[in-house]
Amino acid sequence: MASLRAGLATAGRFALDLALPPGCLACGRPVASAGALCAGCWGRLRLIERPFCQRLAIPFGYDIGPDSLSAEAIADPPPFDRLRAVAIYDEFSGRIVQGLKYHDHTELARSMAAMMARAADDLGVGAELVAPVPLHPRRLWQRRFNQSAMIAAEVARRLEKPHVPDLVDRIKPTRRQVGLRVSERAANVQGAFRVSPEARQKLAGRRVLLVDDVYTTGATAKAVTRALLRGGAAAVDVVVFARVVEGPG
Incomplete structure (x- = not known):
């Protein structure tokens, strides 16, 4: 049958x-x-392929050896261990992201997740839980869905890892990050995320793969990572569809 x-x-x-x-x-x-x-x-689609910074997925113009780090990763190490991204964020990749996020093309989530699972293949080996960057309930009500959660569910399925969409809560409504300066982005998400007492039991000592659509300055990913680490996570890695890269590249 x-x-x-x-x-x-x-x-x-x-x-x-x-x-x-x-x-x-x-x-x-x-x-x-x-x-x-x-x-x-x-x-x-400007794919991010090796060689790149092993910590921040910033592309290198030439190979400078295994496990190489960018100047940005050395000068200001993020709280998460490693970031992986499919492509450089530009007008074209942004059109795909915005199609899902703002124009209700939810069918894009599966395709984006397939590419993200491949980009995060080395992270999936050690990941024990897959979680999305959460939306505040008010924003979720307005948008009707969390694009990061849709992508995370498919990434988890492809990596054969548990998807835990309620691992971290967004407890503070925040302004949209678009148009804010680096310092304003960080201040905007400060104190915005929390791991609930119930979720701490799921999280304790686990390695988390955090899923989002875009990495710009990293303010949101860093804030969620800090909340996860405070909540008992052993470590956090991050995968996104696209990341902003300053300058030529």
Whole structure:
């Protein structure tokens, strides 16, 4: 029966694809499978590939050896251990992120998560829990969904790790970070996150993979990481779809 159901499902997807061919997740042109990028759009996605800073995923212009760190990571080490990102944040990758976040294209979450799971493959080995950056209840009510939680659920499935969406709470409503200076971003999220007493039992001594869509200055990821560490996490790694890179690159 299981084989029959699988066969019927495959046949159903094939028939649907014939009637309504899957479209590129960026431009909508027909592609071979749902959630893929067409060749033209794939070439526009500025992937972050080795060599890069092992701590902050900042791309290097040339290979300077294994486990190399950027000047930023050395001068101002983040509270999390390692960051991984699929692509550099620019107009093109931003369009994908904003399509999910602000335009209700929730189908993008699965495709973004697939790429993020590959980017975080080395982090997944040691991860014990996968958690999203939370939204404040007021913002969640306004937006109707947490894009980071949708992505995190799929990343966890692909890495075969438990997804714990309620591991950390956002207890303070904050302004949108867009347009704020670095110091303003940090102040905006200060004291905004907390691990509840109930979640501490799940968290105690565990290594967490924190999931978000974009890493800009890192203020939010750092604030959530500090809350997780205070709540008893052994360590935190972070994976995002895109990260901002200053200067050429």
